[in-house]
Amino acid sequence: VGRRAVLPAGLEKLLTAQILHTYETRLFPSAESIEVKRAFIEKFATILVTEFPEWEVDIHVFGSSVNGLGTSRSDVDICLTTEHRELEDIFVLNKALRKYHMRTYCIPRARVPIVKIWDPELRIASDINVNNTIALHNTRMLQTFVAIDGRVRPFVMAVKHWTKCREINDAAFGGTLSSYAWVNLAIHFLQTRSPPILPVLHPPAPSLDADASRAAGEVDLSFNDDIARLREYGRANTESLGFLLYAFFRTYAYEFDYRHQVVSLRNGCYLAKAQKGWDTGRPARIFCIEEPFSTWLNLGHSANTVSVEGIRREFQRAFSILRDGGSYDNVCEVY
Template structure:
């Protein structure tokens, strides 16, 4: 029997995860104890707090209460980092608009629905600030909530957003090291300005997939399994989104035999992507391995009328498209890899987390480095 959500469904007003002061295995009496402690402390300071979670849930509830009388067929669901375990205090609120339980909506139809919402919300200036439609491949209505000053992104019938929220949540609870490692990588990337798809760098979603992929096949034994292969029915594209509880855990918890400390895992993360052959392979969390670029659909994206081949390919686990299609500029990609190289060198030398968060001069890239940087 298909689970039916009422149009006002929202996640419960509770904290979806619990974090202790220090995990029992954080300190191992190794040279990485200080870095591991600093990673955990930085994660604890920046992770999404209970109050932020409640604000975001309330925003979605209020949007639903305002919009439902005007648009009775609309359902608003919280997705993304608010629920998947990887949220920070700076994370936006992602909302998926479902229209009449539809599984497919054209881009033009999505734009029309989002325009209707925008017009309705603009009738109450206290609710929204600076509302704008982003005409991306997946259109987004973006605005800042007028009551709690939270950035809100609404998409229309992006069922993949619900599916990957559930998948990432399950990965986030497989091992206690996953959430702090993802959070540190996101904060590090933002610090070095390589965390913005609009500027041809790496989106937060792509960074999360990079960490998960690394933990699946960049260390031995692996820290994370391939959940899609272990539980194909649970993470099947054929499963209706209304059957998905985004906080439903896997039937069995994975117990990793890998005991590497957080600090060493972070160093190995940098090393793995410095040695990755981007010219031949894409990252696949779906399969827990590297796959030929050709198997990642839409590996080439049209930019300014010219079809360009991205320099970084990360397979979306459900749509199997490239989540990193924006990374197609050689100079920008060279800057990204230079940041990876510099951070790897600093962390290996100092074993201090602070060394990779220092402000550094703008790292540059010259064309003669292209072959080296794109193939490693």
């Protein structure tokens, strides 16, 4: 059925130009949106010192507003660190924020409890957690990947944009995958090109024994962030953005073995589910994407059999459109 490995040269160039055009005109965050985020963080900091004057609370911004993969419309992800464990009860923060006309919604029983905020004045959304610092490290990891090769940012943002347009980017309410899971998938794809575009940043895999490290409550946070040297890494690969997107769709439409394989960015390769003990028990282990630091977590856990089938059909649809000469805009047509 023509799952050919290459696009005709003319189409590949055209597709690359279309992706870059969308990236520059619609995905790259505007100066105004960056200013609004800054204003929100300042306002939030003022609320904290006003409401909790006795407590020392640090504000860390993480996620797409700082990892280079956010758009004008991305939310602001914030982690508060404090020794005042009372604040880990997110209803405490919630109560304070309400006085300032913020619309809030608590998700207290999630793995990471959060307060979701909508600020009607600045028209911006934010997710706040308290003392969950692991995301600060994976944010720094993503910043590192983005800095290594100029194709990373437009490629990953083009993938994220497609997932949002096609409504397969909503782990919490849609039963599909989070942005973070998609970003892992896209970066891993760039690690597994031949020759690779992105390196493995993590030390060789002691943490394959995830259950032991989880039990010990230990997470190895180290990774290679020597960006100046790592920039040399992907030079031998000259694949275009257009070709990469086409090959990405083909890989997850037809080549990836959902039943047996695990996407591992930590190792820069596929692992076997059996190797991780993810081949038994839990029916939710259908699309397996290993969290690079907390390797016992599957970022694909939010998608069930039906939604994974839907995601796979989206890959097939996108692939067919490009194969038949359609544009990136056609691929991203909204429902």
